Amino acid sequence: DAGITQSPRHKVTETGTPVTLRCHQTENHRYMYWYRQDPGHGLRLIHYSYGVKDTDKGEVSDGYSVSRSKTEDFLLTLESATSSQTSVYFCAISESVSGGYTFGSGTRLTVV
């Protein structure tokens, strides 16, 4: 997806290990979001950012932390991965406070 890159695309990790997912944008958009997608649940907001060093929790933030030290990068960290965090994670960006999102291609994370 133009202007937004997620890495890695796929990851398998063991229970209890820390994991960091990266979202990188080249659009200079202020707002960035992390969602997880699970069957039957749609997309649920984990954390979001409305500027450098400005972040807040979403509806499913337990077990996750985020950091945004630069406009272009938004990192999602699972401090100690659990099997319930097996999911597809999507990063999204938004230019304005009242507009649509552009999503990345996602990271498929499997915790074994």
Add this chain to the structure above:
Amino acid sequence: QQQVKQSPQSLIVQKGGISIINCAYENTAFDYFPWYQQFPGKGPALLIAIRPDVSEKKEGRFTISFNKSAKQFSLHIMDSQPGDSATYFCAASGLTGGGNKLTFGTGTQLKVEL
């Protein structure tokens, strides 16, 4: 608590038919209602969106119908094509100081058969 309820979960439509997906919301502060289309292995992509000051918006074969009093909105895909086979998500958001945090429905898997 699910603030945006989407139905049906899955839908099979014949080529050339009309696909209809419905969503209902609870939060009266919502004022932006987009629909996203997602193909396997890809991220969702914005398809069409509406604000509550209009009751209908049409873009090509895609139409959003919005009923503010009933707190419902729907996506209509006219002349459905096999290439429309995808998962569709409705969403809603309201302006806050922390950006327009979208709340998504649970998705509808659409299959258009020949």
